[in-house]
Amino acid sequence: MPFNPEEISIRRITVALDCSPHSRASLEAAAVIAGALHAELSGIFVEDINLIRVAELPFSEEIHLHTARSEHLDPERVMRLLRLQSRQALALLTETAERFGIPHSFRTIRGPVPAEIIAAALEGDLLALGRTGRTLTCRKGLGTTAKQAVREAKTHLLIAHSGFQPARPLLVLYDRSKAARLALRTSAGIAGGRGALHVLLLAGNEREAKTMREEAESVAAGAKRGIEFHVIPWTDSEMLSQCIRMIGPGLLVLGDEMEAIGKETVHRLIDRLAYPVLLVKTPA
Template sequence: MTTHDDDRLIQRVVVLLDGSRRAQLLLDEAARLAKREGAELVGLFVEDTELLRAASLPLGGEIGLVSGSLRPVAPEALERRLRQQAGRLQALLAATAGRHALRWRLEVNRDRLEAAALAATMADDLLVLYRAGWRHPPEGGFASRTLSRMLGAARCRVMMLGERVSAGAHPILVFQPPDEAGQRAMNEALRLAQATNQELLVLLPPGVERDERTRAAIEAWSARQDRRPRYLAFEGDIMALIALLQRERAGALVLPRGHALLRGVAGEHLLEASDSALIVVP
């Protein structure tokens, strides 16, 4: 695969797993990514210390999904459940990797979820999350704030998969880069569009001109793909961007880690409201 000078090849696709039924969906997409990149598939299962600590409290418990009632959970029972989940995930990971002929392994860590995910990844990794696992109820915002912190601190590329479409199914959106960080995001968008043979849609914010470096990179991509990118002037806010993603049925939006759209309330809203894949580049 042709890459740009400041790109790093992806060595591992690290997928953050839990015991839910969406694990197979997430693993299938992560396996396709690993196959495309020639990378190792690594499943990460975190035994959340905050959950374990809550179970050890006198009033600790869990709320039944159907009954809605609070029931006690003994720490020993929770430990046993976590071991069982890890076993099921290992079998699921082995079967998925086998279908795609991938190198694989499962890492089981005990820490806070955020800290474990960051500690387990390296610069050449791609960390894959499933956005639905981070959606929060209307009255709380902890999950989206946690995810925002992870995006700001991750040393590697992070991909959050949406519920509606997967990366590569529809146009790849990226902003015209105003700086080096934006250029890295553009390079990643070019690489992804080339690998998936998808359209590239470049958003032009007010006051940002097409610089020569970007023009050369896009022209080289166009020659390889035998297609031209599409340019679109964009002057809207976060709501306009979300509407654009929905209208275009975007396969992915690629942003640099420090982009304003990933910070504060705007960032949380983007994480919650968009069903397109989001790729964040350090």
């Protein structure tokens, strides 16, 4: 099947910015994809309504992480800080977009962060956000917003991790499902002539693997570089995680509704693996 970029329906990427390291990585990854797919960037900064409200409460107190000291939370200071972060987010977006030569826009919204981001994502085709937001403690898995987005977002999702390396290979999981085909085609488009594309075939046996490979080659015919195929018979998240780690991808591309692995496994992989993930949602 000849490669047709029109089939990849990503024209606008919504980037949730909070200036955290993961968020910066998500902007970088989004810019790479936007560059490859000729998409535009739409940056959003959400002023956390909960934080504003806490600050306005008469008894509000902030407990400092490194000293455990508590101090009254001043609403004005919180507002000043939010405005500063917003300006930083805009500057970051502008600098990145100009560096990649991508059209971009930016807006600040006030409200509950996850809900506002998921709602704003509906205006684009892909939502890019960091694994976690600004956090002072160690967090192993996904943050609240990312978790909610994985579950509820209707658009494709790019969850980035600090230390994003575009030069590393793209890895896509393939199982012949519609979601996997779309994920593979999208990957081929993103990879373009830049990096290597690795396809992890989730095949139970050799024959199936062969068929799967032929099909995948056909789906990803647009990839300008050679494709490297890997075959694994396992579909549990533990074994899959290990295999993915061995390849060490720069971006992991997953279909949301794959046949070989369930939604829960996909979500667990996203939660567990410390790699940038592109979750391709199957259109209804």
